Amino acid sequence: MQPSPVQNSKPLEGVRVLDFTRVLAGPYCTALMADLGADVIKVEALHGDDYRHIGPFDQGESLLFQAINRGKRSIALNLKSDEDIATIKSLLVDTDVLVENFRPGVMEKLGLGVEALSAAFPALVYVSVSGFGQTGTNAAKPAYDIIIQAMSGLMDVTGEPDGTPTMIGEAMGDVAGGLFAAWGTMVALFDRSRTGKGRHVDVALFDALTAMMPLLACRTLMGKDAPTRTGNRHSLSAPFGTYPAGDGHFAVAVLNDRLFETFCKVIEQPELARDPRFVTDPLRRENEPALAEQIALWAGQRSVAEIVASLSAAGIPASEIKSVAQAWASSQAVERGLASAVDHPLLGRLNVPEQPVHFSGAARGDRTAAPGLNANATEILAELAKGETK
The missing domain is CATH 3.40.50.10540 (Crotonobetainyl-coa:carnitine coa-transferase; domain 1)
Structure with missing residues (x-):
């Protein structure tokens, strides 16, 4: 060489x-x-x-x-x-x-x-x-x-x-x-x-x-857990996955309490951040179906583009669901x-x-x-x- x-x-x-x-x-x-x-x-x-x-x-x-x-x-x-x-x-x-x-x-x-x-x-x-x-x-x-x-x-x-x-x-x-x-x-x-x-x-x-697959490894090797299918939702955190909007679906990633508080304000339900079911990430994941219902009340009345713009402006990671062709053609x-x-x-x-x-x-x-x-x-x-x- x-x-x-x-x-x-x-x-x-x-x-x-x-x-x-x-x-x-x-x-x-x-x-x-x-x-x-x-x-x-x-x-x-x-x-x-x-x-x-x-x-x-x-x-x-x-x-x-x-x-x-x-x-x-x-x-x-x-x-x-x-x-x-x-x-x-x-x-x-x-x-x-x-x-x-x-x-x-x-x-x-x-x-x-x-x-x-x-x-x-x-x-x-x-x-x-x-x-x-x-x-x-x-x-x-x-x-x-x-x-x-x-x-x-x-x-x-x-x-x-x-x-x-x-x-x-x-x-x-x-x-x-x-x-x-x-x-x-x-x-x-x-x-x-x-x-x-x-x-x-x-x-x-x-x-x-x-x-x-480190997330699965830690749960299996150290947590003695048995990971199962969770669809388009994260297995450990919430809201962290895809949710329906008025004209499609969007992806969002909320991984800590501060971001969740901001998220609740954006979806016009600030009281959710103090709801005992949602005050920690493990509790939010445990009660994700109830949380998803609250998100749907807000998101169902809005377009994907509007939702992503609102969440992104607040510093919350969010995206529309892109096709492979759209991803390769994107400016990024x-x-x-x-x-x-x-x-x-x-x-x-x-x-x-x-x-x-x-x-x-x-x-x-x-x-x-x-x-x-x-x-x-x-x-x-x-x-x-x-x-x-x-």
Whole structure:
């Protein structure tokens, strides 16, 4: 890993990543690194990443693949070929990070297991992303996001109280795994800068999603509670959720007594702040149905826009319920640069997501589109032949 200039450069410039991942969790991890300047070489099977064949499609190109594999270079190799394995090992000479998301044991069978590669390349950070990790009862089992949501408890606490367990509307098990894989990679690279040695980073989607539910964890591990579905209302606080208005629904978050007193004034019922049923947050949650009736008396006569304006003016967190399209098109998303344009040889100008963290001295944007299958093989092999892989 070569040092980069502090200003006007991306934080991961000079970092080489060899990416053996496919589908979502692993590619999401490496996309985050590509966004920040890492040279991510996506090593694909001859038929390509599975996501190349999953829609939505535009002119035969998977837009899902475009979103998750932006900024990378592609080379297609046969991992059962001795010649191609030799190519991989040559690339590893100048590689900082290897990321793979095969089932445990697959990389070992290919001669690319962590023990063998760590012995040959002691500075290599080797990242394994799998459904259940490299150890444990379920280590050998396959997993997709829906399975992780089901097994982690997230699905059980999502939905209406009298309804069925519900998937949330995004593949959060995969995303959580990708985030923690990227985080673990950065920690291992930081440690390597002090020790000169790489580490094996073992990431399980089950572990990652479970760890991203701290409210449920504290209630289960320490409070000995059994969390249940609460629909669109917070399980511990009130009023903290969505409520009906005259023309739709609005969201509001009241988390302390001072804010509740202000809220009561806004809804023109100041006496509620002194009602014995509502004087503390636990009591408000316990008596939330009665509180919701009082909120409905006020909100039912007003529009969502009027309600949100009144609450916001008083310093109370509130919002209308936005669609995904509205969220991405909002001035906040645009001003924060959550997506930026890339040029695709077939699809033209595309807006694709970008990692959300802002770094001083590093401009956002200036990225490339996801690569065509094997599109960069010639240049990668030429660099390898010249000893200029980084």
